Amino acid sequence: MPAITPEEVRHVAMLAHLDLSAEELDRIGVELNRILEYFAQLQKIDTEDVPVTSHAIPMTNVFREDEVQASLPVDEVIANAPDGVDEFFRVPRIIEE
Amino acid sequence: MAWQPCIGLEVHVELATESKMFCGCRNEFAAPPNSLCCPVCLGLPGSLPVPNRKAVEYVIRTGLALNCQVAETCRFARKNYFYPDLAKNFQISQYDEPLTYGGYIEFVADGEPVRIRIRRAHLEEDTGKNIHLPDGRSLVDYNRCGVPLMEIVTEPDFTTAEQCRVYLLELRSLLRYLEVSEANMEEGQLRAEPTVNLINSQTGQRTPKVEIKNLASIKAVHDAVQYEINRQLHAVEHGEEMFQETRRWNQQRGITTVMRRKETADDYMYFPEPDLPPLSPDPQWVAQIRASLPELPQQRRARFISQYGLPQYDAEVLTASKSTADYFEAVAAACADAKAASNWVMGDVQAYLNEHNLDITSFPLEPQRLAGLINLINEGVISSKIAKQVFPEMIATSRTAEQVVEEKGLKQIDDAGQLEAVIQEAIAANPKAVEDFKNGKQKALGALVGFVMRQTKGQANPQLVNQMLRQKLGA
Numbered sequence: 101m102p103a104i105t106p107e108e109v110r111h112v113a114m115l116a117h118l119d120l121s122a123e124e125l126d127r128i129g130v131e132l133n134r135i136l137e138y139f140a141q142l143q144k145i146d147t148e149d150v151p152v153t154s155h156a157i158p159m160t161n162v163f164r165e166d167e168v169q170a171s172l173p174v175d176e177v178i179a180n181a182p183d184g185v186d187e188f189f190r191v192p193r194i195i196e197e
Numbered sequence: 198m199a200w201q202p203c204i205g206l207e208v209h210v211e212l213a214t215e216s217k218m219f220c221g222c223r224n225e226f227a228a229p230p231n232s233l234c235c236p237v238c239l240g241l242p243g244s245l246p247v248p249n250r251k252a253v254e255y256v257i258r259t260g261l262a263l264n265c266q267v268a269e270t271c272r273f274a275r276k277n278y279f280y281p282d283l284a285k286n287f288q289i290s291q292y293d294e295p296l297t298y299g300g301y302i303e304f305v306a307d308g309e310p311v312r313i314r315i316r317r318a319h320l321e322e323d324t325g326k327n328i329h330l331p332d333g334r335s336l337v338d339y340n341r342c343g344v345p346l347m348e349i350v351t352e353p354d355f356t357t358a359e360q361c362r363v364y365l366l367e368l369r370s371l372l373r374y375l376e377v378s379e380a381n382m383e384e385g386q387l388r389a390e391p392t393v394n395l396i397n398s399q400t401g402q403r404t405p406k407v408e409i410k411n412l413a414s415i416k417a418v419h420d421a422v423q424y425e426i427n428r429q430l431h432a433v434e435h436g437e438e439m440f441q442e443t444r445r446w447n448q449q450r451g452i453t454t455v456m457r458r459k460e461t462a463d464d465y466m467y468f469p470e471p472d473l474p475p476l477s478p479d480p481q482w483v484a485q486i487r488a489s490l491p492e493l494p495q496q497r498r499a500r501f502i503s504q505y506g507l508p509q510y511d512a513e514v515l516t517a518s519k520s521t522a523d524y525f526e527a528v529a530a531a532c533a534d535a536k537a538a539s540n541w542v543m544g545d546v547q548a549y550l551n552e553h554n555l556d557i558t559s560f561p562l563e564p565q566r567l568a569g570l571i572n573l574i575n576e577g578v579i580s581s582k583i584a585k586q587v588f589p590e591m592i593a594t595s596r597t598a599e600q601v602v603e604e605k606g607l608k609q610i611d612d613a614g615q616l617e618a619v620i621q622e623a624i625a626a627n628p629k630a631v632e633d634f635k636n637g638k639q640k641a642l643g644a645l646v647g648f649v650m651r652q653t654k655g656q657a658n659p660q661l662v663n664q665m666l667r668q669k670l671g672a
Contacts (some may be wrong), residue, residue, distance in 0.1 A: 115464055117279050154469035156273055160428070160477045166214050166251035169221025175233045177339075180241075187230045188336035191281040194327070 103133050200395040200433055202426045203403075205353035206361060208368060208420075209346055210378045211323060211386040212255045218345035219246030219289065226384055230338040238286030238343030246472055248273075252320060252345035253296065255377040257478060257486050259347060260297025260318045262375055262493060267297050270477040273320075275471040281322035281337050290321035290348075292467040296476065297411045302371075304495075306363040313364060314352040321346050347377070353392065358423035365389055365415045366517070370494045374519045382414050389418050393425040395433060403440035404429050409453055412446050421446040425453055497522055505535035512635030514543050520557045524564055534575055541567060545588055562592050570598035582655045583607050610657045613665060616649070619657070620665050623648040634670055642666060 109129045113120050120128065171177075178184040183191070200580055214224050220237035236244040257267055265436045274292035300315035325342035327335045349368070355361050369387060372380040380387040389412055395404045407425060412418045425444070432439050444453035455538055492500070494516050501512035501522075521542065528538040546567070550557060570587060573579050579587065579602055590601045602608055623645045633641035642663070649662045 102530070111464075115277075115466060155471065155474055157474065159474040160270070161479070162247060162474050163250035164221070164247040166216050166249050167221060168216045168223045171222045171233050171235050172239075174229070174231050174234075177231045177239065185336060187232070188328070188338060189231070189281070190330075191327075191335050191337055192283060193333040194329075194335055 104129060104136060199397050199399050199654060200404075200430060201398050202356050202429075203353045203394055203396045204355035204358075204361060204422060204426075205392045206351045206355065206364065207390045207392070208349045208365070209323075209390075210259075210349065210372060210380060212252050212345040213376070213378050214249055214345055216249060217343040218249050218252050218320075219274060219343055220244075222343065224339070224344050226386075227334065228340055230336075231340060233340040234342070238284070239339060240283070245667065246289065247396070248473065248476070249345060249452070253476065253478070254482075254486060255345070255375075256296050256318055256320045256347050257483060258375050258490065259372065260300065261483075261487050262371055262490060263297075263300040263302055263315045263318060263349070265297035265300030265315055267478055268294060268476075268485050270294070270475050271296050272475045272666075273473045274467045275375055275470050276321075277466040280324075281335065282327055284325070284339055284341070284342060288322060288324065289470055289473070291319035295319035296478075296591075302364065302367060304363050304367045306360040307357060311360050311363075313354045313360070316350045316352050318347055318349045320347060323440070353394075354358055355422075358419045358426065361389075361391060361422050362415055362419040365418060365493070369415075370517050374491055374494055376491075376519075386426070388412075389415075391418060391422050391425075393429065394423055395426070395429050405439050407441070407453075408443045410443060410445055410456060413448070417446055417448060420451060421453060424451065428453065491519075494519075497537055505529060505539070507535060507539055508634060510541045511536075511543065515539060520559070524557050524560070527564030528568050528571070530542040531565050532571040532575070534571055537571045538568070545585070549589075549592065561595065562588075566591055573598050573602060577609060577611065577658065578602065579607055579609050580655065582650075586655075595660045607656060610653055611661060613661065616653075616657055616662065616665060619649050619652045620662070620669060622652065624669060631670065641669075 106125065106129055109125050109132065113125065113128075132140065174187045178187065181189045183189070212224075216222060217224050217233075217238055220235050222238055223234045225233060225525075237246055271291065271294035273289050274285040274294075276290045276292070277287045279286055285414050295317035296319050298315075298317040298479040300318070302314055303310065303312045305311065323341050323344040323346040325337050325339040327337055329335050343663055349501055351364075355364065365387075369380045369382075372378045372387070373608060377388055382388070390410055391412075392406050392408045394406045398400070407429070409421045409425060412421055424446075429439065431437075434636060440455075440458050442458045443456045446453055446457040466613050498512045498516045501507050501516060504510060507515070515525045524546075525538055525542045528542065530539055531534040546557070546560065546562075550560060564671075570584055570591065573587075574581050579598075583602075584598075587598055587601045587605075587607060590596070590605070591598060594601065596604075627648060630641045635646070643665050646659060646662050649657050649666075650659065
């Protein structure tokens with residue numbers, strides 16, 4: 101398995117909105133590579149005849165009927181928000197990427 | 198022209214289910230902020246989404262009507278991004294396995310038959326609404342977050358803005374016939390985002406793709422696409438540098454402006470949604486949905502022409518909305534004069550609805566009563582002019598046409614004896630017109646007929662008046 105490059109670490113950090121120092125990027129790069137190596141053991145298994153699996157539980161078509169259930173009272177909806185005004189959540193300036 | 202426009206449309210449709218996509222919160226447009234939220238649509242830890250069967254059915258229904266294949270099996274995917282319109286930091290959508298795919302739609306635009314390929318119609322969840330504050334912060338309302346949203350993507354087959362406009366009209370009409378969405382663009386139930394670029398038919402060279410946002414009406418889509426085609430043509434002709442970017446339509450100025458440039462492809466880190474098992478629509482269920490498809494607008498239009506002998510124009514206007522078409526058919530069935538029914542529905546009925554901002558489903562005059570009015574005209578009991586007076590009276594009083602005509606004494610005067618005196622009066626009072634007519638000026642008779650009609654408050658049978666006047670004047 102090819103090692104994860106410093107560029108990839110930076111890209112993933114950017115996507116995750118993590119502002120990392122050069123030192124942290126180095127350290128995390130090393131750690132991520134170690135994790136990937138661990139998972140690389142799976143590559144040794146022959147999966148020739150195994151379809152790509154996204155779900156470990158063999159279930160399909162789990163539905164609910166189109167029925168309305170009670171929603172939360174608005175004060176409970178807002179309760180965990182770090183910042184709220186009246187019945188709204190309030191968030192810091194949104195920066196368009 | 199070597200450069201040809203190449204336009205694709207991505208349309209988002211809010212589905213008219215009772216409840217949201219993955220939870221039981223009510224799916225409603227104008228509720229108080231954050232009053233329709235629960236742990237699932239707020240993405241609180243430990244909550245588990247469960248798909249709404251009706252929403253899946255609505256997408257299959259639409260996909261079938263658009264001649265799409267229904268996937269034997271497909272999955273939901275997480276689309277990851279940071280923006281506070283989603284509480285979870287990801288949207289549940291579909292990625293490489295849409296629920297339906299590979300269809301087409303046909304219509305006529307710019308006088309030419311057009312066939313647009315439908316790439317896919319898939320299912321996802323809608324986002325919340327941000328209200329931006331003057332200080333730069335934003336308020337968020339998650340009522341819309343988790344509302345079932347269908348995304349319909351075409352291949353880049355459109356070549357004119359007019360085709361885009363007609364497509365959206367056809368699609369809106371189709372969605373309403375299928376009863377899967379109200380599809381009002383003004384309320385955001387139907388949102389369209391065109392992607393426009395140009396291709397050089399000789400060299401195969403392409404301009405960068407431009408996506409247009411902020412389009413609140415079908416007309417805005419048309420105008421923005423037309424503007425963008427012209428802007429890009431101008432740019433290639435003048436060798437200006439062009440970018441792959443998202444542009445915003447500015448309605449007031451009628452132009453598009455840069456919103457953001459895309460230096461890199463969007464990276465949403467899609468992966469299969471672990472909380473939701475795959476969907477494998479039962480073929481029997483799909484067959485049932487197919488069998489339950491209603492007559493679609495295009496089929497109904499063709500039938501209106503063949504069955505009722507209506508002109509193309511009438512058929513198009515009447516079938517644009519299912520409820521209007523239903524109303525027309527009920528009137529036509531009860532009066533056996535389809536063209537008259539069509540004229541009334543497209544004319545006076547529509548004018549009344551527009552004036553009172555009503556939908557035909559809440560129009561107070563039932564089809565049977567309108568048919569009764571048309572029958573009175575056709576039987577010669579009243580003239581069509583008098584009918585225009587009877588019509589509002591019927592709406593206001595919920596009486597039948599006969600009752601209104603009886604009560605107001607509006608019956609047409611068909612008896613020559615009753616008209617004799619007023620005919621004499623007309624001749625005596627209009628010597629100039631009489632003389633002109635005798636000198637061969639046919640039009641002069643109109644003044645005399647008009648006099649009689651005024652004197653009889655429009656109740657005289659105009660044909661009879663005409664005939665009697667001609668007789669008296671020796672014509």
